[in-house]
Amino acid sequence: MQGLPEEDLEAYARMLDDVAGTGRRLRREELEALRESGERAAGAGRGVRGLVGSYLTATRDAWPALRGVAGAGTPKDVQRAGEAVLTALDAAVAALGEGHERARRLVVRQDEAARGEFVDDLLYGRSDPGRLAERAQRFGLRLGRGHAVAVARGVDAYEDGRPVLRRIERELVARFGGRDVLMAGKDGRLVCIAPGSERAVFEVFAETALRPGAGYGAARRVAVGRVHSGTGGIVRSYEEALGALDVADRLRLHPEVLRAEELLVFPVLMRDRAAMSDLVHSVLGPLEQARGGAGPLLETISAHAEAGHVNAEAARRLGLGVRTFTYRLERIKVLTGYDPGDPLHRYTLETAAMGARLLGWPERPL
Structure with missing residues (x-):
């Protein structure tokens, strides 16, 4: 079956055969093997629904032989064997799902690590501009355009900004699709980089960040830097957003959303x-x-x-x-x-x- 090694399904059929004959539950090593099968399927790009469907099909195909294994006993033995197989199937599906999810979480963590490293290099200008532009393409960012940076800060630092980050990302994707927008957590704050022409993106970012979510608080304030071109422009916009947050705190300004161009008088002062x-x-x-x-x-x-x-x-x-x-x-x-x-x-x-x-x-x- 596509995306699944034949040996995984063959091992599963042998396991069911033994379960039908003995009435036992799945062993720890068998459950771990199923989890690893789920991981391999995820790595091959197979969804969890298709993965479970393949194992259900394998169970159905093996069912006549399993009935034969139990058929030598009494009707009660046949019923017991059927119950054992169904129990094993239930445990197998759970293990497959756990393995698939484990692989998915690993991919997400690896992607987040790569994204965090890229954002660090981008906002601190620590890499060659040409190399940054190449890496930016992986995250759907075209650095040749003018961009602005928005920064959201909570009452406390976001020690783990991922739940809030994913909530805002879902909102942005639902509204705008994958429109040249990059988000990441940075130094306990949330950062959104988008083309300067997409003012609505920053409005939705601020609106969603300032709205409390289930289990995590809202941002306290959001600042948006001015639009600048190139990689150096992104650094400048980011610094302007941080500066706006600092000025707002010092002056005890009331607005929750600040734009750097509205605060230009203070750097002058x-x-x-x-x-x-x-x-x-x-x-x-x-x-x-x-x-x-x-x-x-x-x-x-x-x-x-x-x-x-x-x-x-x-x-x-x-x-x-x-x-x-x-x-x-x-x-x-x-x-x-x-x-x-x-x-x-x-x-x-x-x-x-x-x-x-x-x-x-x-x-x-x-």
Whole structure:
């Protein structure tokens, strides 16, 4: 039978013959031989349904001879032999399925290892571009196109991201087929590489990653880098996505999905770190004189900006009364000399507050 060595089926027929004659159960070594047969069938590309069907056919073909083996006894002996054969068949089918699944899992693990190694080399630029392009074809990726990289991060690191990865992959395949998309786990995060023209892929990736699944939590945030060409462009997009996640944490941004192009102002602000440190120190340094330190007043500046400079809304977000919030604004004006009600002063305060969060001040000294 196609995909199965004849000796496997011959050994199975001999085993059934002995079971029919003795009424025994299958031995451990026989079950392991059946598992190995299932592995060989999987390696030959035979599906589990066809594999089991072949053994059922072999059982049916051997049935007349098995009845003859038991026929010398009483009707009760014949019944006992039939029950023993059916029990053996049930155990054989289970063993074949276990072996087939064992081989399939091994292939998946090997593929995941190869994919993980490729993604490492791709995102760190550790291989020759020509060689990377050749390897990329195996995973359905055409590096000549412009690509972007999305990164999903959970509340905790994905120690084993495979269940989540497979769930998202199934969703992407169902929606888009095998459309030049590569996913992998990387450093406790999930990474999706796709052509920049396929914005819908990143939307579905983010939507699915942020949705909890059975037995595993949702991602906390997803960031998408900008579109760049070539292998170096993929590295750059990946770094932009990681940078967006870092900025979002430092600034305590609320959106669950971030796009690097929407956050370009922050790398610009931090390009001259010394100048930003000087701005924070000069503008916000006096806040450290306040009772309770600079932290509460720094939160006041940020909440005021996020609330569109509406005192009542900003107070609500901080869990304060409007009178208390207004008092804080006055303290900021007195200590810094910058009036939150003046547009130019307010811009300076808010820029300095962003810089403070990016630098980790006041928890981290400038």
